[in-house]
Amino acid sequence: xxxxxxxxxxxxxxxxxxxxxxxxxxxxxxxxxxxxxxxxxxxxxxxxxxxxxxxxxxxxxxxxxxxxxxxxxxxxxxxxxxxxxxxxxxxxxxxxxxxxxxxxxxxxxxxxxxxxxxxxxxxxxxxxxxxxxxxxxxxxxxxxxxxxxxxxxxxxxxxxxxxxxxxxxxxxxxxxxxxxxxxxxxxxxxxxxxxxxxxxxxxxxxxxxxxxxxxxxxxxxxxxxxxxxxxxxxxxxxxxxxxxxxxxxxxxxxxxxxxxxxxxxxxxxxxxxxxxxxxxxxxxxxxxxxxxxxxxxxxxxxxxxxxxxxxxxxxxxxxxxx
Ligand code: ZN
Numbered sequence: 592x593x594x595x596x597x598x599x600x601x602x603x604x605x606x607x608x609x610x611x612x613x614x615x616x617x618x619x620x621x622x623x624x625x626x627x628x629x630x631x632x633x634x635x636x637x638x639x640x641x642x643x644x645x646x647x648x649x650x651x652x653x654x655x656x657x658x659x660x661x662x663x664x665x666x667x668x669x670x671x672x673x674x675x676x677x678x679x680x681x682x683x684x685x686x687x688x689x690x691x692x693x694x695x696x697x698x699x700x701x702x703x704x705x706x707x708x709x710x711x712x713x714x715x716x717x718x719x720x721x722x723x724x725x726x727x728x729x730x731x732x733x734x735x736x737x738x739x740x741x742x743x744x745x746x747x748x749x750x751x752x753x754x755x756x757x758x759x760x761x762x763x764x765x766x767x768x769x770x771x772x773x774x775x776x777x778x779x780x781x782x783x784x785x786x787x788x789x790x791x792x793x794x795x796x797x798x799x800x801x802x803x804x805x806x807x808x809x810x811x812x813x814x815x816x817x818x819x820x821x822x823x824x825x826x827x828x829x830x831x832x833x834x835x836x837x838x839x840x841x842x843x844x845x846x847x848x849x850x851x852x853x854x855x856x857x858x859x860x861x862x863x864x865x866x867x868x869x870x871x872x873x874x875x876x877x878x879x880x881x882x883x884x885x886x887x888x889x890x891x892x893x894x895x896x897x898x899x900x901x902x903x904x905x906x907x908x909x910x911x912x913x
Contacts (some may be wrong), residue, residue: 594650595906596697598660599704599898602626605637607644612656612717612907616896620644624841628834630680638694641808657698658691661707661898666689666749670866671701677775691843700905706743709736711901712854718845718894725849726891727754727841729859732767733775733782739848755779757843759836779838780859783812787829798825816862830869838873845878845886856891861892 592611599606608619622640625632641658645651651823653820664676671688673681691699702710709726718724722741728734735754737744744751754773756768763772764785776782791804800818803810818826841853853874871888879887891902 593656594654595656595903596636596658596899597897597899597901597903597906598658599622599638599707599902600633600660600662600679600796601704601870601898605633605640606895606899607640608649608896608903609648610903614900614904616900618644618648619896619899624678625680626678628680629682630676630685633679634685634690635694636755638691641691641695652696655697655906657906658695658699659702659707659902660691661704661902662687662701663704665702666701668700668702668749670743671699673701680691685780689827700908702743702902703711703749703903705734706736706745707901707905708734708897709738709752709854709901710743710904711893711897712856712891713738713750713901714904715900716897717854717889718852721745721851723848725752725754725844725848725850725853727837727855728891729778729837729855730857731780731781733773734857737844737848738843739850753843754840756841757840760841767784771904774836774840778833778840780812781831781887783815783829784810786832787825790829790832791825794825796824798823800825800829810816812859813861816859816865819862820865830865833865834869838897839871839877841870841874842877843886845874847880849882850886852887852889854889854891856894856897860890866890868905 595610597608604621605624606621610619630758662673664673668671673685688699712718712726713724722739726736733755735752737752757774759774760772764776766773768778791801800823815826819830875883
């Protein structure tokens with residue numbers, strides 16, 4: 592049985608996995624990402640690591656359908672190139688596909704990291720293999736990927752699924768994209784803290800979180816959610832505002848796509864069931880009746896494995912379509 596290789600390229604580590612064509616992980620490992628000298632060692636290190644591990648496990652290129660990879664930056668899927676991946680120090684065009692195919696003798700497929708994570712969760716995680724799944728990741732930024740009618744949606748210029756830049760507050764905080772009030776400005780880890788600091792200014796009730804903020808202590812999104820779990824009044828007001836914004840964005844996504852599931856992942860989603868309930872309340876408010884009863888909000892299930900699993904699926908999807 593031919594296998595798949597999935598690669599999740601990130602700014603601190605490169606994760607690898609060998610998987611069955613059904614998406615079960617057989618082996619996984621990772622290496623540090625060497626971003627020195629414009630990241631020139633990243634691709635050679637990936638090639639060496641693959642060849643080394645194939646040797647180690649007694650495999651040759653013939654045992655595999657191919658390699659799939661998720662990458663930060665702007666990805667050209669046809670040419671297999673990446674540009675503008677600043678956390679890798681890749682400012683200029685990187686011919687990733689050409690180099691990896693030459694170095695491993697395997698067909699190579701690439702997509703951006705958020706899309707690949709969406710494929711992973713859609714295939715083997717909370718999406719349960721459904722044909723319509725939207726993935727929203729709440730981390731240092733807010734990313735997303737859309738699978739509709741079984742296909743990952745890329746759009747005209749590959750910018751489809753930029754869920755973090757749905758505007759939820761037209762006169763809101765400035766965003767890195769140049770706009771104001773994008774979901775990312777209020778629903779990322781730093782966005783939650785910003786909401787907390789702003790709401791704290793007006794808050795007059797009794798709150799331990801307010802004491803932390805007023806005392807100049809470092810506050811994280813986890814601290815905000817932990818205080819909300821303990822019933823802190825300010826924290827509850829902050830997380831309710833967060834649920835409102837995320838629920839508004841999810842309601843609009845759901846009205847357009849009516850997916851089986853909107854899957855929420857990333858560090859902020861560690862808030863768990865409380866988050867599902869809170870966002871669900873606003874999804875019910877903003878979603879169209881038939882959408883409300885058929886689209887579910889779910890928590891991501893694969894954690895760090897979503898990237899390698901989704902990346903590997905690029906190799907099987909692409910070989911099937913040939
Ligand atoms: Zn934006």
